Amino acid sequence: MSTGASSPSILVSGVSRSFGSTTVVHEANLSVHPGQITALVGPNGSGKTTLMLMLATLLKPDSGEIRIGGHDAVQNPRAARATLGWMPDALGVWDSLTVRETLIAVCAMYGISGLAAGERVEALLTETALTALAGQRSHTLSRGQKQRLSLARALVHKPSVLLLDEPASGLDPEARLAQRQALEKLSNEGTAILITSHVLDELEQLANDVVFLREGHTSTDETVADAMRHNTRWRIRAIDITTLDEALAALHTPVTPQALLSGESRVVELTNNAEAAELLRSLVTAGVQIIEFSPATGSLEQAFLRFNQEATQ
Numbered sequence: 001m002s003t004g005a006s007s008p009s010i011l012v013s014g015v016s017r018s019f020g021s022t023t024v025v026h027e028a029n030l031s032v033h034p035g036q037i038t039a040l041v042g043p044n045g046s047g048k049t050t051l052m053l054m055l056a057t058l059l060k061p062d063s064g065e066i067r068i069g070g071h072d073a074v075q076n077p078r079a080a081r082a083t084l085g086w087m088p089d090a091l092g093v094w095d096s097l098t099v100r101e102t103l104i105a106v107c108a109m110y111g112i113s114g115l116a117a118g119e120r121v122e123a124l125l126t127e128t129a130l131t132a133l134a135g136q137r138s139h140t141l142s143r144g145q146k147q148r149l150s151l152a153r154a155l156v157h158k159p160s161v162l163l164l165d166e167p168a169s170g171l172d173p174e175a176r177l178a179q180r181q182a183l184e185k186l187s188n189e190g191t192a193i194l195i196t197s198h199v200l201d202e203l204e205q206l207a208n209d210v211v212f213l214r215e216g217h218t219s220t221d222e223t224v225a226d227a228m229r230h231n232t233r234w235r236i237r238a239i240d241i242t243t244l245d246e247a248l249a250a251l252h253t254p255v256t257p258q259a260l261l262s263g264e265s266r267v268v269e270l271t272n273n274a275e276a277a278e279l280l281r282s283l284v285t286a287g288v289q290i291i292e293f294s295p296a297t298g299s300l301e302q303a304f305l306r307f308n309q310e311a312t313q
């Protein structure tokens with residue numbers, strides 16, 4: 001969904017790309033405005049990385065238009081590159097360089113040198129919690145530490161567009177939270193962010209827009225809105241589970257028991273949000289003390305599964 005009156009920082013219009021006779025991205029469309037965080041969600045092999053590589057100017061589209069910060073990514077890749085920060089799904093490291101030296105080398109690539117480079121690198125080390133590891137060789141970092149270095153590298157030239165391919169992969173919960181906060185801060189400062197991840201719960205907390213990708217086709221605003229509107233599986237918890245069971249039985253609502261770390265709960269299948277609201281009202285009227293009534297899996301995950309289901313029908 002594209003929102004906002006500003007012109008988009010990322011614009012993809014009718015973009016296609018084939019490898020040999022296989023078309024991997026089919027007339028894809030999306031836009032991301034300044035300050036917006038858009039999730040790009042698709043199953044394995046749906047074309048996310050291929051699309052990201054084209055946005056990063058590392059792969060040419062066969063047709064269509066890509067604009068990054070207003071610059072045509074095909075006609076003027078140099079200008080587009082100066083605007084964007086790219087975090088690939090796997091960090092290629094220069095084995096012999098330390099974390100600090102890596103960042104200084106990337107500064108040099110962007111024409112930042114001397115005192116300015118030193119200051120920028122120290123700020124990035126602090127921002128990505130890498131100061132304690134600054135003297136360590138990059139190839140000895142853990143997966144999560146490499147992810148932090150990869151983000152720091154992408155941010156060297158203060159880009160207004162960030163392309164992040166699986167940035168949370170390999171991060172522990174604390175590091176994920178820190179990364180989420182860092183990205184929220186950048187978004188509040190006006191950075192446009194396009195992010196792929198298979199961790200949909202994580203994306204749901206971060207993104208304010210989503211584009212689904214299936215076999216190289218992007219979703220339309222309408223299909224996303226429709227998929228997001230229909231939560232079908234709801235989890236219900238009550239102070240007294242027996243009272244809940246009795247009330248659900250009286251309402252002829254079939255349930256699936258679910259054991260959770262946080263206690264026993266029930267999952268019900270409903271057709272739409274109105275039905276969910278009506279069931280909640282009926283349970284409360286029947287005197288059940290409800291302590292949770294929520295989508296059984298994340299809304300984004302449900303919407304994604306629904307989008308895929310509809311696409312295969």
Ligand SMILES: Nc1ncnc2c1ncn2[C@@H]1O[C@H](COP(=O)(O)OP(=O)(O)OP(=O)(O)O)[C@@H](O)[C@H]1O
Nearest residue numbers: 019020022024042043044045046047048049050051
């Ligand atoms: N250089 C290439 N040559 C031939 N086929 C390719 C090439 N790069 C990607 N593909 C194919 O394009 C399709 C999409 O790949 P891509 O890496 O973009 O998917 P993805 O959505 O990022 O997948 P994942 O979630 O597994 O990372 C796959 O079928 C892949 O095999």
